[in-house]
Amino acid sequence: MSCSQCFSGSVQQGTPKGNVVKLHGLDVYVSEPEEGKPVKGIIIIIPDAFGWEFPNNRFLADHYAEKGSYKVYLPEFMNGNAAPHWVxxxxxxxxxxxxxxxxxxxxxxxxxxxxxxxxxVARNTFGKSWPIVKDFFTAVRENEGAHLPIGAAGFCWGGKHTLNLAQGYESNGKPLIDAGFTAHPSNLEIPAEIEKIKKPVSFAIGDKDIQVRPPHIEQIRQIVEAKPEGERGEVKTYYGAGHGFAVRADHILKEAKQQADEAEDQAIDWFNRHFQGLSY
Incomplete structure (x- = not known):
């Protein structure tokens, strides 16, 4: 169940640099590396409640493209039912x-x-959104990502989808994702969904998160760090941070911006490590 922290935070100002295209039946915000830089892989962002048009989510896509040299997709997975940006x-x-x-x-x-x-909340239950998310990842794997590594980056609402994608789904013998990253995931079934993970996932969670509390953080850590090589994940705890810090932190506050930047770097470093030398 969603909480008030799932809808709170700061809205960033500015103009995102990417473009909007139609891809595999969905509207998608696309951000790419600077011209001349090779694409090292594809990152698909599964956003928080505010969806694909939320400025913060588009800026995040731009940062992944610029810092990591990735092609980044931010699709409209919510069929026009994202939470309003004035919330x-x-x-x-x-x-x-x-x-x-x-x-x-x-x-x-x-x-x-x-x-x-x-x-x-009513129109974006996991049962309704999961087929849309899974079908899009499948189409990208079979087309744009046929020869490239693919990562899923899920925030809040998107975290549950990322963990399910990491359970080993494949298309034509290739995994739908090669690695996952999630910051402050919500509505998780702990430990069941964590135990089913088959692909490496990196977690970024604040110790003040009311969706995943410290005992759950430690439980997740013990499970993912005990997995065999190739499936092993990591958990980084951000002290003083609450739910939504990686996307909706109030950047007027120096420490909040620093933690959001660190979560960005955590994701990019994770994908860099797990995509290195990987091709199909």
Missing amino acids: PGMLSSLFEGGGLWTWLAKPYQVAWLIYGMIPF
């Missing part, structure tokens, strides 16, 4: 203090938040 600002306002008029406005804000969040 984080309203949540921040709701939890602020203030005088009498601020408190009188709160019922109005709560009603709008329910209006904004409930459709996402």
